[in-house]
Amino acid sequence: MYEEKHKQLKELEKVLTERVDGLARDLSSTHSADSAEQVTERENEDVLRNLQEETKMELQQVRAALKRLDAGEYGVCASCGADISPARLQALPYATLCIHCAK
Ligand SMILES: [Zn+2]
Numbered sequence: 001m002y003e004e005k006h007k008q009l010k011e012l013e014k015v016l017t018e019r020v021d022g023l024a025r026d027l028s029s030t031h032s033a034d035s036a037e038q039v040t041e042r043e044n045e046d047v048l049r050n051l052q053e054e055t056k057m058e059l060q061q062v063r064a065a066l067k068r069l070d071a072g073e074y075g076v077c078a079s080c081g082a083d084i085s086p087a088r089l090q091a092l093p094y095a096t097l098c099i100h101c102a103k
Contacts, residue, residue, distance in 0.1 A: 016059040064094065079101040084097070084098045084099075
């Protein structure tokens with residue numbers, strides 16, 4: 001289970017890191033001089049920034065899950081201490097709560 005989860009989380013970390021980098025590149029791309037276009041660009045930027053923030057947060061959760069995996073605490077509910085079901089971990093590899101506590 002360790003090897004498999006470690007691989008899954010590392011893959012996810014890679015995908016998310018690339019996404020954050022890609023968004024950072026999009027955000028730093030040159031701006032047009034036209035003011036009407038600038039408004040649209042600014043709106044797009046807001047969307048990109050939100051996406052970037054969300055992705056960064058997800059990345060943090062993935063990294064925290066990797067730490068728990070190394071500490072042997074992975075897959076244990078942070079609230080009640082019960083095992084988190086494999087199906088839930090499959091769907092959400094960085095889940096910290098079991099299905100009952102997450103409700
Ligand atoms: Zn629980």
